[in-house]
Amino acid sequence: QQQVKQSPQSLIVQKGGISIINCAYENTAFDYFPWYQQFPGKGPALLIAIRPDVSEKKEGRFTISFNKSAKQFSLHIMDSQPGDSATYFCAARKETSGSRLTFGEGTQLTVNP
Amino acid sequence: DTGVSQDPRHKITKRGQNVTFRCDPISEHNRLYWYRQTLGQGPEFLTYFQNEAQLEKSRLLSDRFSAERPKGSFSTLEIQRTEQGDSAMYLCASSRGRDEKLFFGSGTQLSVL
Numbered sequence: 283q284q285q286v287k288q289s290p291q292s293l294i295v296q297k298g299g300i301s302i303i304n305c306a307y308e309n310t311a312f313d314y315f316p317w318y319q320q321f322p323g324k325g326p327a328l329l330i331a332i333r334p335d336v337s338e339k340k341e342g343r344f345t346i347s348f349n350k351s352a353k354q355f356s357l358h359i360m361d362s363q364p365g366d367s368a369t370y371f372c373a374a375r376k377e378t379s380g381s382r383l384t385f386g387e388g389t390q391l392t393v394n395p
Numbered sequence: 396d397t398g399v400s401q402d403p404r405h406k407i408t409k410r411g412q413n414v415t416f417r418c419d420p421i422s423e424h425n426r427l428y429w430y431r432q433t434l435g436q437g438p439e440f441l442t443y444f445q446n447e448a449q450l451e452k453s454r455l456l457s458d459r460f461s462a463e464r465p466k467g468s469f470s471t472l473e474i475q476r477t478e479q480g481d482s483a484m485y486l487c488a489s490s491r492g493r494d495e496k497l498f499f500g501s502g503t504q505l506s507v508l
Contacts, residue, residue, distance in 0.1 A: 316497075324501050324502075325399070325486050325500050325501050326438065326486075326499050327499065328496050328497065328498075371437045371438075381426060381428070381490060382428075382443065383440065383497070385437030385438050387436055388435070
């Protein structure tokens with residue numbers, strides 16, 4: 283059972299454009315929603331995270347939008363740069379899970395110069 | 396912080412052999428996690444430790460897999476009688492506590508021939 287569904291699978295954006303990646307979850311017990319960035323040959327690195335008591339969180343060029351009623355959240359990368367080219371994963375955690383994260387399938391982002 | 400260190404980075408083995416991976420978490424991080432990642436997929440939770448106690452195991456962790464964290468510092472993950480389906484990236488992560496940021500290592504890439 284895939285508890286966190288991510289789309290699109292791949293995304294190509296021009297430099298300076300906005301990259302948008304979406305995730306949907308099923309379990310209403312999830313209480314923490316992070317986004318991770320992964321470069322080839324490296325482990326995932328935390329980008330930004332949100333909790334369900336807020337609808338938006340912004341850190342630099344990265345923004346999470348959260349819609350609790352729709353059970354959806356998205357990552358927006360403003361002014362996308364070639365250095366942002368990587369695989370992005372959304373994830374979710376249940377309060378009772380002891381920090382166990384459930385990841386989405388990933389989005390391969392390519393930012394063309 | 397020197398980061399989460401994993402050894403080896405790559406391991407090639409023949410089906411039926413046993414393999415062991417090591418993870419050194421960030422010092423003073425009391426939580427340590429093992430995840431498995433296959434190509435084109437997000438990481439999947441395997442198990443986690445709080446200090447030396449193994450608190451949760453995924454059903455993905457068959458009886459051929461065993462993890463230890465003997466003194467609450469480094470951890471080992473052993474796979475006995477490896478199968479081709481065990482081929483994956485094995486990721487270790489650590490955190491200072493449940494609500495703290497999760498830091499991933501660069502992983503051990505296992506190939507079972």
